[in-house]
Every structure is written in C-alpha cells, then in structure tokens.
Amino acid sequence: MVKFGIEFVPMDLYWRTTFYTIQAEKAGFDYVWITDHFNNRNVYVALTTIALHTNKIKLGPGVTNPYLINPVVTAQSVASLSEIAPNRVTLGIGAGDKTTLSLLGIEIKKPLTAIRESVEIIRSLTTTGKVKFAGKIFSVQKAKFNFKPKGTIPIYIGAQGPKMLQLAASMGDGVLINASHPKDIGDALKYIKTGAEAANRKLADIDVAAYTSFSIHEKEKKAIKAATPVVAFIVSGSPEPVLEKHGISVEDAMAIKKALEAGNWGEAFSKVTSEMIEAFSISGTPETCIERINELIKLGISQFVVGSPIGPNVREAIDLISKEIIPHFKE
Amino acid sequence: MELVKKIDLEKRKGLVTPLIDILLRSGNASKLPSSTANLLLHYWQYDKLESDEGFQKLLEAAYTIEPEQTVELLSNAGLGDVAKELKK
Numbered sequence: 522m523v524k525f526g527i528e529f530v531p532m533d534l535y536w537r538t539t540f541y542t543i544q545a546e547k548a549g550f551d552y553v554w555i556t557d558h559f560n561n562r563n564v565y566v567a568l569t570t571i572a573l574h575t576n577k578i579k580l581g582p583g584v585t586n587p588y589l590i591n592p593v594v595t596a597q598s599v600a601s602l603s604e605i606a607p608n609r610v611t612l613g614i615g616a617g618d619k620t621t622l623s624l625l626g627i628e629i630k631k632p633l634t635a636i637r638e639s640v641e642i643i644r645s646l647t648t649t650g651k652v653k654f655a656g657k658i659f660s661v662q663k664a665k666f667n668f669k670p671k672g673t674i675p676i677y678i679g680a681q682g683p684k685m686l687q688l689a690a691s692m693g694d695g696v697l698i699n700a701s702h703p704k705d706i707g708d709a710l711k712y713i714k715t716g717a718e719a720a721n722r723k724l725a726d727i728d729v730a731a732y733t734s735f736s737i738h739e740k741e742k743k744a745i746k747a748a749t750p751v752v753a754f755i756v757s758g759s760p761e762p763v764l765e766k767h768g769i770s771v772e773d774a775m776a777i778k779k780a781l782e783a784g785n786w787g788e789a790f791s792k793v794t795s796e797m798i799e800a801f802s803i804s805g806t807p808e809t810c811i812e813r814i815n816e817l818i819k820l821g822i823s824q825f826v827v828g829s830p831i832g833p834n835v836r837e838a839i840d841l842i843s844k845e846i847i848p849h850f851k852e
Numbered sequence: 853m854e855l856v857k858k859i860d861l862e863k864r865k866g867l868v869t870p871l872i873d874i875l876l877r878s879g880n881a882s883k884l885p886s887s888t889a890n891l892l893l894h895y896w897q898y899d900k901l902e903s904d905e906g907f908q909k910l911l912e913a914a915y916t917i918e919p920e921q922t923v924e925l926l927s928n929a930g931l932g933d934v935a936k937e938l939k940k
Contacts, residue, residue, distance in 0.1 A: 534882060534884075534889075535889075536886070536889035536893055537875075537881070539893050540872075540875075540876070540892075540893065540896060543896050544896075570893075574893045574896075574897045575897065576897075835876075836872070836873065836876055
C-alpha cells in the first residue's frame, strides 16, 4: 500500500508548522518532511517541536545537504532527534539547492561523491555511534558519540539526475524523486531499477517516493492559482532536457526566470501556462489528484509526498486530503 | 475558566475550527506567546481543544492576536454575553 508524506517549509511560525503536522498525522499521513534552507527556521528545531507533539508520524529533513552541514553534524542531529522519537526519524539528504548555496559562496562540487561519502559517514555514526573515514571530500579521523543512538534511521537520497538516482538506489533506504509528472517519475524509475540491480538490491527494498508539488481544492482554478508561483520557480530552474521533455520552450522558461530575478512576480506568474502546471505539479480537484496519484502508483512509487503549496489554504487542503485522497488509497 | 463553562460542548465544537482559522490566518500571529502556543499544540495533539482548559486557551489565543474577529465570531454564534466578558 502506498504511503503518504507531506512537506512543510519552516518559513512560517514554528507552531503553525507543528499544528499542520499534527493535523497531517491525524489525517493518516505516514511521513513529514521538513525542508532545510539556511534562510528559513532551522530544520532540527522544527523537527524537535514536531517530534514532541506527534506520536507516530515519521519525520525528517527533506532534504539536507552535505555542503552546508557537515555529515557528522547531520548524524549527530538525527541521532539526537531519534532519542525523542525512536524509530520515527528519517533522513533526507541531497546535493542541495544551487541558488541558495551560491548565496553563501558554496559551490556544489562532485555531488555524487559528496552524497556517497556522507551516507557512509552518517550510517556508521547513527548505527554504531562511531566512524573513521577517509574519502575524497570528507575525512573523519576518529569520531565517536558520547551517547548511544536509539532506533534505526533510514536514509533517503534526494535525486533528479540519472547518476544520482542510480546512486540513491544502490545505497539509500529510500529515494526522494523531485518530480510530479509520470514522464519524469517513469524515467527516474528506470534509473532506480538499474542502480538497484547493479548493487544486487531488490526494488521492493527501496522506498521510492515521488516528492511532488501539489495543490488541491474543490475548485480547480483555485488549486492551480496556488500552484502557479511554485511552478514558476520550478520552470525557471529546470534544465533544458527536462523542459524539452514536456514541450516547454527554453525561451518561455527564460522569460519567467528573468521576471522572477527582477522581482516582477505578477509578470512571472502570468507566463506560467497550463502545460507547465501539468508538467511540474499535481494541481486540481480531488478527482484530478486521485487520477494523477494513481498514474504514479502504477509506475511503481511506494510513497507519495504532498509538497508545496499543498493548497490555497493548507488546513483546508489537509482536511480535503484526509477525507478524499488518503481513504481512496488506504481503505 | 468560568467564562468557558458558559459555552456548551456543541457550541464549542462549532467554534473550534473558526477559532483555529483566526490563528492560522492572522497577520499578528507572532504576537502569540510561545507558552500559549505550546499549550495549544498539546491540546490539539490530544484532541482536547474542546475541553474547558483547551477551549479557554484557544479563546485567549484568538483574542490576543485578533480581538475584533474573535468577538465578532462569538457574537455571531449567539454568545454576545461571553464576548462582552472577554473584552473586560
């Protein structure tokens, strides 16, 4: 049975994010993923508050990166969190967001190596409490926690490109595919299968999650309006092959990017087309959303992540998901 | 607490969601003390927002950040007396 996850961005007050997570837990969501960007509230502070106010939902950063946060510190953070919520903590790690990291003068170098090494370091520390590691990017002479990590902490790798997807399938407990459309998820699954086979792993042993941009409302127009700003940013940051796959011209994407960079939000959002909404989000009425989720399940995903914006009104959207979406797939 | 006891359970059930929406939509939400927010989260987690203690906190929280909206909500729900007392 497919699992449901939900993503929150800790831009909002801590108690609102926690409120929504409690609501999501009651609604039947299995996972909550909290984004990690330096300019928002700290991900582990958000997760700690959430851990203290929930009972069963699994929780973790979705996703952190090894460039800003050293993997040893990440391991320490999730292991500490696991003391509060044993066997509920998960870790999402990826190469990071180029735009955000560049603001700090950080360059994403050798992302595959960085992720591979990070996962090895974090896994060792969270399972044994110690690590000795000599890699190409990270080197840990001798690190040992002064406490014993509690519970198991599955590591999910955030991936989009073919090589990262293969790596994720070769060593991750799960893969977070940053996409919403069947074309992208289908392609990603091909690479995941290749990566799993190369590592002698079964696909069934890997939790394959579609980490989507999602917007739901009883009225389609309202759902689409809420998704438009998110889709504008996705389009402006998408590589050419991805745009081409969905029949979106590079010129159109560039026009949105330029408008966003100039702070002309209205202009940028007005350039978002219905094709772009369909390619980069799941937006619409419950019926449309069920149809789109079904397509992804048929392709082979095992977790569906409801990502930003969730809906024009988050509380109402979670309510709608709990009444119309989750029961459809779980009952 | 005496104030809250004047509101029966059925009325409270109908008021919980609109009061929560006041908190979630308010532009003054940062004025809410974290001690109140933490208690509200506790009551929400354990489905106790309709209890005497939970509803009292919820009412206080909404009134703290959006007094006019809260009074209007109570008045529209036929709880004008409670709204008046809340103002005091």
